[in-house]
Amino acid sequence: MEYRLKAYYREGEKPAALRRAGKLPGVMYNKSLNQKVYVELGEFDKVFRQASIHHVIVLELPDGKELPTLVRQVNLDKRRRRPEHVDFYVLSDEPVEMYVPLRFVGTPQGVREGGVLQEVHRDILVRVSPRNIPEYIEVDVSGLGIGDSLHAADLKLPEGVKLAISPEETIAAVVPPEDVERLAAEAAEAPAEPEVIKKGKKEEEEA
Numbered sequence: 001m002e003y004r005l006k007a008y009y010r011e012g013e014k015p016a017a018l019r020r021a022g023k024l025p026g027v028m029y030n031k032s033l034n035q036k037v038y039v040e041l042g043e044f045d046k047v048f049r050q051a052s053i054h055h056v057i058v059l060e061l062p063d064g065k066e067l068p069t070l071v072r073q074v075n076l077d078k079r080r081r082r083p084e085h086v087d088f089y090v091l092s093d094e095p096v097e098m099y100v101p102l103r104f105v106g107t108p109q110g111v112r113e114g115g116v117l118q119e120v121h122r123d124i125l126v127r128v129s130p131r132n133i134p135e136y137i138e139v140d141v142s143g144l145g146i147g148d149s150l151h152a153a154d155l156k157l158p159e160g161v162k163l164a165i166s167p168e169e170t171i172a173a174v175v176p177p178e179d180v181e182r183l184a185a186e187a188a189e190a191p192a193e194p195e196v197i198k199k200g201k202k203e204e205e206e207a
Helices: 015-020 041-051 177-189
Strands: 002-009 023-030 033-040 056-060 066-076 083-090 096-105 116-119 123-128 137-140 149-151 161-163 170-175 197-199
Touching (some): 015 023, 023 041, 033 041, 041 056, 041 066, 041 083
Parallel strands (some): 002 056, 023 083, 066 197, 096 137
Antiparallel strands (some): 002 033, 023 033, 056 066, 066 083, 123 161, 149 170
């Protein structure tokens, strides 16, 4: 799935002035491109809430170019928690590393026996050609019993999609009820999703 967003080339405009006008400064880049741009903050919010880092956002530029991108980083104002800068990675035919959502299906046998399913990861880092980016990866957990776990190597990846994490990484597990509180505490200490949203401003943007 792809989303679309109008973007504008940025030349002499100061980032602070753009922000006051309701714009979001940014940059679109890859190995052969580094171009300053800006987008409408309101439109970016709408699109990013749906696309996040998992889906392609096509930047529509004034000269008619349409560039498929992925959001790599969003910088937030520390106080207002408002986006201040965004990095768009422009896709080419080369494979790219990205997070793809996992969709868990089935009821584990262990859950029927009183266990609890722990979804350790909600998305997974893979390497894939932009032409083959899947909307999600299905994970069948119906065969898991109490004490069983499913690892990255067990995933049935679509054609052209390769793991970019250790195959031993645990994706899901069925645990006895008494282990739930302990695992919940451990999960609370770990990042819930890939860290692409950061606080603070880019110093070079304020120069």
